[in-house]
Amino acid sequence: MSKIRGGCLCGAVRYSTEAEPLLTAVCHCKNCQRQSGTAFSVVVAVPKGSLVFEGREPGNYRDTGESGLPVDRRFCTTCGSPIISQPAAMPMMDVIKAGTLDDTSWLQPQINVWCDSAQPWVPLSDAIPRIPRNPPAG
Numbered sequence: 510m511s512k513i514r515g516g517c518l519c520g521a522v523r524y525s526t527e528a529e530p531l532l533t534a535v536c537h538c539k540n541c542q543r544q545s546g547t548a549f550s551v552v553v554a555v556p557k558g559s560l561v562f563e564g565r566e567p568g569n570y571r572d573t574g575e576s577g578l579p580v581d582r583r584f585c586t587t588c589g590s591p592i593i594s595q596p597a598a599m600p601m602m603d604v605i606k607a608g609t610l611d612d613t614s615w616l617q618p619q620i621n622v623w624c625d626s627a628q629p630w631v632p633l634s635d636a637i638p639r640i641p642r643n644p645p646a647g
């Protein structure tokens with residue numbers, strides 16, 4: 510069974526992939542704070558197009574990233590759970606909201622991004638890189 514399998518709160522949207530994760534990050538950007546309703550998003554990037562969806566087709570809100578390029582933020586149209594983001598600035602990746610994974614036991618964030626807008630009471634590990642805004646391209 511693949512390690513990456515998950516779904517929304519109500520179960521209408523389910524996804525899985527056989528691909529290995531490319532990157533696990535914590536994003537403190539204001540838009541992730543707004544969309545998630547909390548202090549940050551934990552995200553797992555997988556190769557673009559590797560996710561298989563079952564059940565309901567996720568809805569889409571087309572956000573605009575700092576790059577000026579669109580960020581498609583896909584969510585369950587029944588329960589509102591954010592599921593994935595598809596930033597045009599990172600065309601090789603689909604970015605899963607890691608809180609929707611069935612099994613999060615293996616998650617280990619490798620970088621904190623958008624630390625400029627991190628909430629001041631969120632402890633940021635010294636063990637992994639902290640970058641002020643977007644990760645370097647690539």
Ligand SMILES: [Zn+2]
Binds near residue numbers: 518519586590
């Ligand atoms: Zn749902």
Ligand SMILES: [Zn+2]
Binds near residue numbers: 536
């Ligand atoms: Zn973000």
